[in-house]
Amino acid sequence: MPEGHTIHRLARRHHALFAGATLAASSPQGRFSAGAAAIDGRVLDSADAYGKHLFYRFGGDVLHVHLGLIGRFPSYTRDIPEPTPATRLVISNGSAAAHLSGPMTCRLVTADEAAAVTAALGPDPLRTRGGRRAFATALGRRRAPVAAVLLDQSVIAGIGNVYRSEILFLCGIHPATPANELSDDDIECLWRTAGTQLRLGLRLGRIITIRLADVGARRRLDLDEDERRYVYHRDGLPCHRCGSIVRRSDIGARSAWWCPGCQVG
DNA sequence: TCTTTATGGTGAG
DNA sequence: TCACCCTAAAGAT
Numbered sequence: 001m002p003e004g005h006t007i008h009r010l011a012r013r014h015h016a017l018f019a020g021a022t023l024a025a026s027s028p029q030g031r032f033s034a035g036a037a038a039i040d041g042r043v044l045d046s047a048d049a050y051g052k053h054l055f056y057r058f059g060g061d062v063l064h065v066h067l068g069l070i071g072r073f074p075s076y077t078r079d080i081p082e083p084t085p086a087t088r089l090v091i092s093n094g095s096a097a098a099h100l101s102g103p104m105t106c107r108l109v110t111a112d113e114a115a116a117v118t119a120a121l122g123p124d125p126l127r128t129r130g131g132r133r134a135f136a137t138a139l140g141r142r143r144a145p146v147a148a149v150l151l152d153q154s155v156i157a158g159i160g161n162v163y164r165s166e167i168l169f170l171c172g173i174h175p176a177t178p179a180n181e182l183s184d185d186d187i188e189c190l191w192r193t194a195g196t197q198l199r200l201g202l203r204l205g206r207i208i209t210i211r212l213a214d215v216g217a218r219r220r221l222d223l224d225e226d227e228r229r230y231v232y233h234r235d236g237l238p239c240h241r242c243g244s245i246v247r248r249s250d251i252g253a254r255s256a257w258w259c260p261g262c263q264v265g
Numbered sequence: 266t267c268t269t270t271a272t273g274g275t276g277a278g
Numbered sequence: 279t280c281a282c283c284c285t286a287a288a289g290a291t
Contacts, residue, residue, distance in 0.1 A: 003272050052273075069273040070285045086285060102285040104274060153274090160272045207272075232272090253279075254273095 002067050004051055004158020005201030008126050010073055011049035014056070014098060017075055018044045021093040028083045028090060035108045036089055039063060044091075050118045050127055051157025053105075062114040068104025075099075124157040125195035126202065131156075132191040139179045139187060146182060147175035148252030150190075158198060162232045165257045166209040167193050169230045174265040175249065175256045207232075214240045231257035 002010075025039040042058040049055070054073075056063035067073065075098035083090050089100040100106060109117075122138055123131025138155040139146070149155050150164040159167070168175050171189040173182070182190075201207050208220050208228045215227045230240055235248035235257055244261030 006272075067273080068284065069271060070283095071273090072285075084285090088284095104284070151273090162272045 003160035003163055005198050007052050008049045008202050011047045011054055015047040017096045018093055019046050024092045026090050028087045032088050032106050038108055051121050051124045051153055055114050060111055062109050062111055064107050064109050065103055066105035071103040073098055073100045121153050121157040122155045126198050135191050136187045142179040145176045145251050146179045147256045149179040151252050161254055162207050165232045166229055172263055174263045175251055175258050177265050231259055
C-alpha cells in the first residue's frame with residue numbers, strides 16, 4: 001500500500017530488472033488486453049516514478065500506472081507464481097516477472113500525455129530539486145487545514161495519509177492550521193522533513209519515522225509495530241515524546257492523528 | 266465463511 | 279460531501 005517512497009522503490013526495482021530487455025506482456029484479467037498486446041515484444045527503455053505515478057517507457061509509448069489504495073505490482077525472480085484471475089498485467093523478461101493487480105490506473109499514453117500527468121502534480125521531494133518554492137506558493141494559496149492540503153498531490157506529490165500525520169508531528173504543527181497561515185519556518189520544516197522521511201522510507205522499504213532516542217531503542221529493527229511512528233493509528237495511546245494522549249480527527253475526509261501536547265496552534 | 270480494512274483518487278450532486 | 283472503483287489479507291463469527 002503505497003505512498004511515494006513505495007512507488008519510487010518499485011520503479012527502481014522494475015528498472016533494474018526489466019530496462020533494456022524485450023518484454024512479454026499479457027493481461028490475464030482481460031481488462032488491459034489491447035494495451036498488453038501493444039507492449040508485448042517491445043524493449044523497455046526505462047521505468048520511473050513521480051509522486052505516486054509510475055511510467056514505463058517503450059519508445060514513444062508510455063505505460064502509466066497508478067496503484068491507488070489497493071493496487072500491487074510485485075516482481076519475482078524465482079518461484080514465479082501463477083497470476084491470479086484478477087491480475088491486470090503481467091510483464092516478463094523470461095527470467096523475471098511482475099504482476100500488476102488492483103491498479104486505479106493502467107493505460108498506454110503518449111510521452112506528451114505522460115508529461116501532462118506530472119505537470120499537473122506538485123513538486124516531488126524525491127525528484128524535484130528546489131521544489132520548496134513551488135510548495136510554499138501552493139500552500140499560501142490555500143485556506144484549508146494544512147493536513148488536508150498535504151494530501152493534495154498538486155501541492156506536493158507523494159505524501160499520503162501516514163506521512164501527512166507524521167510530518168506534521170515532526171514539525172510540531174497542529175493539523176488544523178490553515179495552510180496560508182504557516183510561517184516560513186513551518187514551510188521549510190515541512191518540505192525538508194517530507195524529503196528526509198520519504199528518502200528514509202525509500203531506503204527502508206517501510207515508514208518508520210521515530211527517532212530512536214524517543215523510544216529508547218538502538219536499532220530500528222528492534223521496534224515494535226507501535227513504536228515505529230509517533231501518531232499514525234495511535235489514538236488513545238501516549239505520545240512517545242511527551243506522554244499526552246494521541247488524538248484522531250477527520251480532516252480532508254480521512255483520519256489524521258496528532259499529539260495535543262507536541263502540536264500546538 | 267463471512268466482514269472489515271487499507272499508506273488513493275474520481276465524478277456526481 | 280458522498281458513493282463508488284479496484285484487490286487481498288487480516289480479523290471476526
